[in-house]
Amino acid sequence: MIQLYIPLNFLGVLYREIKQSLVDLDRMFTLMDKEREVADAPDAAPLQLAGEPAVRFEQVRFAYDPARPILQDVSFEIPAGKTVAVVGPSGSGKSTLARLLFRFYDLQGGRITIAGQDIRHVTQDSLRCAIGIVPQDTVLFNDTVEYNIAYGRPGARHDEVVAVAQAARIHDFIAATPQGYATRVGERGLKLSGGEKQRVAIARTLLKNPPVLIFDEATSALDSANERAIQAELAQVARNKTTLLIAHRLSTVVDAHEILVMEAGRILERGRHSELLALNGRYAQMWALQQSGEADGSEGGTEAAPL
Ligand code: ATP
Numbered sequence: 001m002i003q004l005y006i007p008l009n010f011l012g013v014l015y016r017e018i019k020q021s022l023v024d025l026d027r028m029f030t031l032m033d034k035e036r037e038v039a040d041a042p043d044a045a046p047l048q049l050a051g052e053p054a055v056r057f058e059q060v061r062f063a064y065d066p067a068r069p070i071l072q073d074v075s076f077e078i079p080a081g082k083t084v085a086v087v088g089p090s091g092s093g094k095s096t097l098a099r100l101l102f103r104f105y106d107l108q109g110g111r112i113t114i115a116g117q118d119i120r121h122v123t124q125d126s127l128r129c130a131i132g133i134v135p136q137d138t139v140l141f142n143d144t145v146e147y148n149i150a151y152g153r154p155g156a157r158h159d160e161v162v163a164v165a166q167a168a169r170i171h172d173f174i175a176a177t178p179q180g181y182a183t184r185v186g187e188r189g190l191k192l193s194g195g196e197k198q199r200v201a202i203a204r205t206l207l208k209n210p211p212v213l214i215f216d217e218a219t220s221a222l223d224s225a226n227e228r229a230i231q232a233e234l235a236q237v238a239r240n241k242t243t244l245l246i247a248h249r250l251s252t253v254v255d256a257h258e259i260l261v262m263e264a265g266r267i268l269e270r271g272r273h274s275e276l277l278a279l280n281g282r283y284a285q286m287w288a289l290q291q292s293g294e295a296d297g298s299e300g301g302t303e304a305a306p307l
Contacts, residue, residue, distance in 0.1 A: 038106055038124070046126035052080040052211050052242050053115030053130075055101065061109030062100060070096055071265045075110075076258065083243040085253035087286070088262030094246045096265075098214045101244060103127055114212065132210035134237065136218045137194065138201040142186035145174050148200055152207030164206040167236050169229065170199035194218055195230065202237045213243040217252060227251060250290050259283065 055078040062071040071093050078084040086094045099105060101112060103119050112119050119127055140148050149165060150156045161181065165171040173196060177183040183190050185200075192200065198218060205213065215234060231252055238245070247253045254273045261269040261276070261283050269276055269283050276283035 038103055040123050041121055044121060044123045047114060047117055047119075047122040047130055049115055049130060049211055052240060054078065054080045054113075055212060055242050055244070056113045057097070057100075057110070058113070059110035060100065060107055060112065062096065062105065062107050064105070066108075069265065071100075073110075074265070074267060076260055076267065076270070078242050078244060079257065080242055081240045082257035083238050083245055083255075085245040085247045085256035085259045086262055087247050087250065087253060087259060087283070088268075092262040093265040094262055095216065098133070098216065098244060098246060101212075101214065102131060102133070130210055131212045131214060132205040132208050132241075133214045134198065134201045134205050134216065136198075136216045138197040140186045140192065140197060140200065142188045143184065144182050145177075145185055145200070146181040148185060149203045149207065152204035153209075156207050160207065161203075164203040167206055168199045168203035169233055169236075170196060170203055173199075198230070199233060202233050205237055211241060213238060213241040214246070215243060216246045217248050250287055261286075 057074050057076050060071055060074040061069070063069045074093075074097070076084060086097060088094055100107065101119070103112075103124060106120060114122075114127070114130065141151070146158070146161055149161045152164070153160075158181070162171060165174055165181075174181055174183070177190065185192055195218075215238065217230075217234075227249065234245070234252060235255075245253065245256065253259050256273070258270060259273060259276060260267050263282070269279060269281050271279065277287060
């Protein structure tokens, strides 16, 4: 019974997290139906990994509804251990890239590979073990902080939980609560702020230690101290991992290996921060808007940019 419970419980959490971060709540059941449609190929083999893998999207075409194409001819590579950031207005297809990498849906054209292996030809279990998601808004269990962090790798030792909490900069906060790691959190326990919940998610992911990472940056406006803190945490979790960063603040993408500017399901511009500024196109316009937003004290974000 316990053997069955653990994977089911794990799937439950996975769906809760993804529902929060990558799909709308009201599409939850659509997603679960879709999930059953994406089946392992009869000859599917486990994903073979040796160190950090490269991730490639090759001429990817995708539509949720055949009548309405979403992604058209999207190609990019995240070299092993590097970060590629995706920016663009709401609805441009950023989260769809993440859903496709996790193989919630199959493509209408092109392919996605991890370490050279088409994700359609590997087992879904092995694919999902290799990918960690730090969602925008993490759902916590009504259980202890320790349980919530250890969920990243059931059976983790207490000292391992503390080590990742320190790396995610949530340890001091936990240590200051009366019961420390035994403090209950969630709806019926201690309420955590959005930033604190994201740190718990980062700690979980550090414990899972997947070679591929999807970081779905929170859209909520942050003050500059918090913004710097999130950047530091992101750098911590993405270090040496092949990372797809869905970014809502341009300040977090400055150091990315490549930045993709999405618009209506296509890559409109691509390059490093300095290259995109020199191009003086859409990215430069978004950057200027965000800078002026900071100068007048309002919090900028790519979502705020009227593109
Ligand atoms: P945001 O920044 O607001 O999260 P996004 O750039 O991540 O937006 P996506 O969530 O990838 O955008 O959505 C791209 C398009 O696909 C949108 O037009 C959206 O309405 C549509 N879409 C997303 N999920 C589904 C779904 N499950 N079924 C049908 N259409 C969908």
